[in-house]
Amino acid sequence: MEQVVAFVLELDRLKAVTRKVKPLGQDRYENSAEHSWHLAMLALAMAPYAEPGTDMDRVIRMLLVHDIGEIETGDTLFFIEAGRHERKAAEEQAVARILGLLPHGQGEALLDLWREFEAGQSREARFAQALDRAAPVLLNLANNGQSWRENEVRYEQVVGRVGPPIAAGCPALWNHIAGRLDAARDAGWFGMG
């Protein structure tokens, strides 16, 4: 029980990892813990648009655990390509360490889920990745492109990097987003590069 409590207190640190988008109406950056909750709720809400047969409980568990490595590595803007491989390796090490705090090999199933999410091959991982890519887009579309402006993210980067995974994992969501991205570009919400 002491090990379980130590694990849970270690997870508490994810509340201090800040991302690049701001919650609507707030003058602070979103953290990865509340983002993970929001994604799990997004999965529940978007379930009718998942490929038939998708196990939504596995999707939710994946999303709950997908960012815990950031306790050590922090969050990196999705559009930064340089060093991605090294960052992911460091993140996997962190995830393995943190889940290793749980007794009796209890963390192994969660580590497998984390790896499955990262691989993005299974039906559940594709759906979960689509939601993870879409969430900051939905916030930006409701927030005048706040993090795109602040980080000089270009329209082509968003369409090129988040379009394919969203379209692959949740086509209906990409249909919804694609047209709105065009309108956001016309409104000048993106960086010019």
Added chain:
Amino acid sequence: MEQVVAFVLELDRLKAVTRKVKPLGQDRYENSAEHSWHLAMLALAMAPYAEPGTDMDRVIRMLLVHDIGEIETGDTLFFIEAGRHERKAAEEQAVARILGLLPHGQGEALLDLWREFEAGQSREARFAQALDRAAPVLLNLANNGQSWRENEVRYEQVVGRVGPPIAAGCPALWNHIAGRLDAARDAGWFGMG
């Protein structure tokens, strides 16, 4: 799809609802969104201590949804008895309104889960309630009793109000906590009333 997105953006507001405890090492109050994530992870970690047969996926969904009514009502210190019935009625109305944003009656299953959690009768609800009561205690025990001190919460209030639900829903966790609460009292971490 537009209704689903509107629902998800409405949920974003839970990130602005502050609670009484602070994440460890941070000089700000926890919000109810990151708290909900933390509880879902606590459920995964504490699963071996649940009553056999507990459906952990239902527990997780319950915990994800249990605080969304606070978007309208805010969070109230658990030890405030006055007006509890009225607050819960207002919270249920808020939950019904928010889940009603989802199309095709999709929110009804989540509303049922919210009510099941509040009723605290099922195996899953008892376990989920135990974790919800225990989480701020675990943070306070790691944080010199921060929210107990700030809100003049007495030892007897904590033992009397959170002890029974934790003991009922997760006896092993209460065994762990009870002794530590005695040590916290001896250390002077509680209000004197």
